[in-house]
Amino acid sequence: MPAAPARPTRPHRPLGLRPWRPVAALAALGLLAACTGGGTDGATPDPTPSAVTLRSAVTLPDAPTTVVPDGTAAGTALAVSAALFAEAPVAVLVADEAPEVVAPAATAAVALGSPVLVAGAGVADELDRLGTTDVVLVDDDADGRAALLADLPDGLRTYGVDAADPALADLGLAVGEEQEVDDGGLVAAVAALTGPEPALLRAAARSDGATAPTASPSGTPGAGSADASSSPGQDDVLGLPTTTVEPPTAADAAALLVDTHAAPAGTAVAAATARAAGLPVVDVPGADPRATSATVQALTGVDTVVAVGSSFGDAARLGPRVASASTGVELPGGGQLVFPDPASAPGVDGKRYVALYGTPGTAALGVLGEQDVPATIARAEQTAAPYRSLTSDTVVPALEVIATIASAAPEADGSYSRARSIDELRPIVEAAQAAGQAVVIDLQPGRTDFLTQAQQYAELLAYPHVGLALDPEWRLAPDQVHLRQIGSVGIDEVNATADWLATFTRDRQLPQKMFLLHQFSLRMITDRERLHTGHDELAMIIHADGQGSQPAKADTWATLRQGAPDVRWGWKNFYDEDTPMLDPAQTYAVQPVPDLVTYQ
Numbered sequence: 001m002p003a004a005p006a007r008p009t010r011p012h013r014p015l016g017l018r019p020w021r022p023v024a025a026l027a028a029l030g031l032l033a034a035c036t037g038g039g040t041d042g043a044t045p046d047p048t049p050s051a052v053t054l055r056s057a058v059t060l061p062d063a064p065t066t067v068v069p070d071g072t073a074a075g076t077a078l079a080v081s082a083a084l085f086a087e088a089p090v091a092v093l094v095a096d097e098a099p100e101v102v103a104p105a106a107t108a109a110v111a112l113g114s115p116v117l118v119a120g121a122g123v124a125d126e127l128d129r130l131g132t133t134d135v136v137l138v139d140d141d142a143d144g145r146a147a148l149l150a151d152l153p154d155g156l157r158t159y160g161v162d163a164a165d166p167a168l169a170d171l172g173l174a175v176g177e178e179q180e181v182d183d184g185g186l187v188a189a190v191a192a193l194t195g196p197e198p199a200l201l202r203a204a205a206r207s208d209g210a211t212a213p214t215a216s217p218s219g220t221p222g223a224g225s226a227d228a229s230s231s232p233g234q235d236d237v238l239g240l241p242t243t244t245v246e247p248p249t250a251a252d253a254a255a256l257l258v259d260t261h262a263a264p265a266g267t268a269v270a271a272a273t274a275r276a277a278g279l280p281v282v283d284v285p286g287a288d289p290r291a292t293s294a295t296v297q298a299l300t301g302v303d304t305v306v307a308v309g310s311s312f313g314d315a316a317r318l319g320p321r322v323a324s325a326s327t328g329v330e331l332p333g334g335g336q337l338v339f340p341d342p343a344s345a346p347g348v349d350g351k352r353y354v355a356l357y358g359t360p361g362t363a364a365l366g367v368l369g370e371q372d373v374p375a376t377i378a379r380a381e382q383t384a385a386p387y388r389s390l391t392s393d394t395v396v397p398a399l400e401v402i403a404t405i406a407s408a409a410p411e412a413d414g415s416y417s418r419a420r421s422i423d424e425l426r427p428i429v430e431a432a433q434a435a436g437q438a439v440v441i442d443l444q445p446g447r448t449d450f451l452t453q454a455q456q457y458a459e460l461l462a463y464p465h466v467g468l469a470l471d472p473e474w475r476l477a478p479d480q481v482h483l484r485q486i487g488s489v490g491i492d493e494v495n496a497t498a499d500w501l502a503t504f505t506r507d508r509q510l511p512q513k514m515f516l517l518h519q520f521s522l523r524m525i526t527d528r529e530r531l532h533t534g535h536d537e538l539a540m541i542i543h544a545d546g547q548g549s550q551p552a553k554a555d556t557w558a559t560l561r562q563g564a565p566d567v568r569w570g571w572k573n574f575y576d577e578d579t580p581m582l583d584p585a586q587t588y589a590v591q592p593v594p595d596l597v598t599y600q
Contacts, residue, residue, distance in 0.1 A: 056113045056130075056248040058277045059086035060304050065319040068270070070310040073097040074120030076266025077273065080256070081115040081126055083306045084277040085248075088130040090114040093123065093148055094138050097269055099186050103201035104166040105138040106190045106272035107175055110198040112136070113247040115273040118266065124153045133157060140164040166200065175200045187260050190271040191281035195247050198275075250278025255299060257307040257322075259287040261345035264309040274306070286344030287311035289318075289325040290336035290512065294347075300328030317536065323509045329464045332436045333396040336511035338467070338539035339568055339595060342393075350393035352593075353438060354384035357572070357600040359402040359420065360428050366600045367575065368399055373428050377435045383599055386584040391593070398438040400516075400598055401425060403460075404453050406444040406474040406482045416446030416476055422459050433465050440467045440514055444474035446482070450489065450497045461504065467514030468501055470494060472524040473545070491527040502535035512539055516570065516596070520545040520556055531565045541596055543570035547577040557590065570596035 061083050068079045073096060081088075092109045094101045097118060109116045115130070117123050127135070135156050137148045140163040149158055176197045181189040182204040189201055256274035258267050260283050271281045282289070282298045287309065289295045299305075305322050312318045324336055331338065333351045342350045356379060358366025368376055376399070384397040403425060404417045411418055425441075432439045441460055443453045450470050460466050475487040498515055505513050515538040519525055533540050542564060546556030557571070571594035573581050582590075587597055 053246050055246040056085055056089065056115075056277070057087035058084060058248045058251055058279075060084070060251045060254055061306065063315065064304050065315040065322060066306045067310075067312050067315050067318060068306065068308050070264040071266070072118075072120065073266035073269055074118040074122070076264070076308060077116060077118040077269045078120075078122050078126055080266075080270040080273045080306060080308065081117060081130070084256075084273060084279065085115050085130060088114050088132055090134045090136065091127060091130060091132045092116045092136045092138060092272075093119060093152075094269070095119050095144050095148055097266060098140075098203075099181070099183050099268070100140050100203035101138055101163045102268045102272065103181060103186060103189070103203045104161065104163050105136075106193060106268070106275070107166075107198050107201050108136055108138065108161060109272045109276040110193040110195050111174060113195070113276050113278075115276060116269050118269055119148055119151060123151070127153070127156070134159065136161055138163050166202075178202055180204045186268045187258060187263075187271050187281070188283065190268055190275060191258075191283070193272075193275045248277060251304070253302050254279050254304040254306075255302045256281045257284050257289065257305050257312065258282070259284055259309050259311045259345070261285060262287065262309050262311040264311070267308055270308045284312075285347040286341065287313070288337065288340075288344070289321050291340045291344070291348050293330055293334035296325045296328060296330055296336055299325040302326050320506050320509075320536070324506075324511060327509050329511060331511045332398075332438045332465055333394040338512050338514050350391075351396055352387070352391060352393045353396050353398045353596045354380075354387050355398035355400050355438075355440070355596060355598045356380050356383060357400045357402075357442075357598050359405065360425070365402055365405065368401065373431050376428065377431050377437065380432075380437055381435070387588065387597070390585060390588045396438055397435075398440065398596070399428065399432050400440045400442050400469060401428060402442045402444065403457055404443050404445060406446060408482060411446075413448070415448040416482060417444055417448060417453070417474070419453070419456065422457065425460060429460055429463055429466060433463060438465050438467070438514065439463070440469045440516055442469040442471055442516075442518075444471050446474065447476045447478060447480075449493055450475065451493065451500055454497050454501065458504065461501070461513070462508060462510070464511050467516065467539075468497075469514075469516035469518065469543070470497065471518040473518060473520070486521070486524065488524045488526060491525060491530045494525065495530070495532045498532055498535055498538060498540075502537040505537040510537075512537055514539050514541060516541045516543050517567075518543045518545050519560055520547075522559065529563060529565060531567070533565050533567060539568060540565075541568040541570050543572065543596065543598065545572050547572070547574045549579050550582070553578070554590075568595040570594055570598060572598045572600055574600050 066083055068076055090112050091114050092105050094105050105116055135152060136159050137145045138161040139145045145160040174197045176199045179199040180202050256279050258271060258281060274281050282295060284295050285291060289299055303326060307318055330336060339351055340348050342348050356368040358368030360369055362369040380397040380399055384395050387395045404419045407416050407418045410416050429439050441457050443450055445453045454468055472489040473487050475489045501513060501515060519542055544557050544560050546553045571590055575581060
């Protein structure tokens with residue numbers, strides 16, 4: 001992973017910063033200022049006050065990946081504030097995460113460059129850590145604002161905002177057009193807020209048909225509407241003479257991740273704090289940033305994230321996923337997952353694959369070698385096309401390329417396996433990449449082992465769209481010969497190869513790779529139930545290679561699935577050996593529907 005940028009340092013006060021467009025006093029925002037440390041009525045202002053600029057200081061966690069686990073809205077708000085702000089002269093405080101309160105609070109926070117906190121234990125300590133002197137209280141009820149005020153420590157200036165009728169633009173805050181949002185769209189609306197004039201967010205009518213209540217002006221400290229004649233000037237932020245606000249400088253290459261499908265408590269509040277700090281908010285469907293093209297593009301170049309919700313897993317799980325997404329490299333069909341799961345969240349599209357099998361330049365080993373490389377690419381697309389009308393998933397053309405070929409006689413190394421050179425295979429690998437097609441390198445190792453041969457093709461496996469297939473039929477014991485015996489492999493060798501490929505993929509921040517196991521009898525993979533399927537970097541497939549009559553193939557399919565580990569499934573159609581070969585509709589009538597269909 002690239003080195004993280006230098007963290008912003010905490011500035012000293014007072015802040016001698018360049019002036020930014022003034023934000024009118026929140027006391028002129030339908031807000032009535034009150035000092036909890038004592039009243040200011042009758043005080044004589046300094047006739048020549050010094051200009052002051054209020055500016056928060058943004059920071060980032062030391063670790064590149066921080067996960068805020070599920071909890072309360074108050075706890076989430078505190079954690080995100082602590083992660084993103086080193087200093088904040090102003091903070092925004094709400095009683096809870098009700099949309100009618102959070103919507104205008106988010107607008108105020110982004111306009112001020114201030115974090116949003118939710119009332120509860122720890123708020124006073126966080127305000128002290130931030131060096132906060134002024135607190136904006138947002139609620140749709142005067143009594144609610146009074147309760148917020150009562151819980152604050154003495155010595156803070158406070159300002160009440162009527163969330164039911166904020167009228168922020170009329171009263172001086174630099175805001176854009178009013179935007180009505182419903183509960184389901186609140187996080188997205190907050191994520192879209194941009195200073196210096198963020199949209200004024202207002203909650204839509206509630207599902208029961210009611211609208212948010214309108215609070216009457218009250219004499220309660222921190223509540224009510226200011227008299228326009230007493231409103232401070234455009235350079236008197238928070239009612240303080242010659243005081244302006246400048247937005248904080250956002251840290252580069254950082255983002256807040258949310259999962260609106262899981263929607264843990266505090267998500268919208270966390271999004272508001274992130275936007276106030278200048279960080280983008282990225283909604284990650286299914287909590288895997290590799291799952292969609294949109295999330296990969298949004299995280300390209302990002303090296304530090306704060307993720308809200310336990311659905312993201314721990315930092316050890318999320319970190320490598322973000323590192324991969326940050327490269328911006330995508331697999332054929334989009335995103336960085338071989339088989340994204342549509343059931344994980346709305347917005348995630350599934351994938352299926354249709355492949356040609358063989359080796360370039362050799363027609364006898366499969367249809368892939370019956371034509372030159374450009375014609376093979378075209379044929380792969382033509383073969384996949386009829387499947388697209390049969391599924392809502394994205395159908396990706398693919399090539400399974402035999403890299404090591406079982407030989408009748410021993411090779412120079414005694415392996416009974418003839419290896420094709422990387423230079424021989426590179427043209428078809430790169431042509432497939434240019435055409436948006438997936439590639440799987442197939443190994444027929446003879447008397448050597450799968451791991452040794454896989455490592456010999458590391459240069460090709462370094463391509464993001466290239467996966468690996470193991471063909472145990474051609475894995476011989478020391479006394480076996482091809483076509484006299486059917487080969488087999490022990491699960492430890494399979495797992496060792498998978499371990500190596502997973503580490504190889506993670507270390508290079510590559511997208512997920514297809515890891516395919518050919519099988520047509522149970523004895524071909526001994527102890528198959530111990531297959532290690534937990535590699536986040538690999539999508540495992542068992543490919544049923546049976547040929548002949550359709551009843552026989554169906555029996556093989558059913559037998560292989562009995563007691564199988566949790567994997568995806570592949571089906572092979574043989575042009576010459578199947579009687580008859582299934583057409584695309586018949587192939588997708590197989591249950592479960594094959595994730596990969598290969599033609600040989």
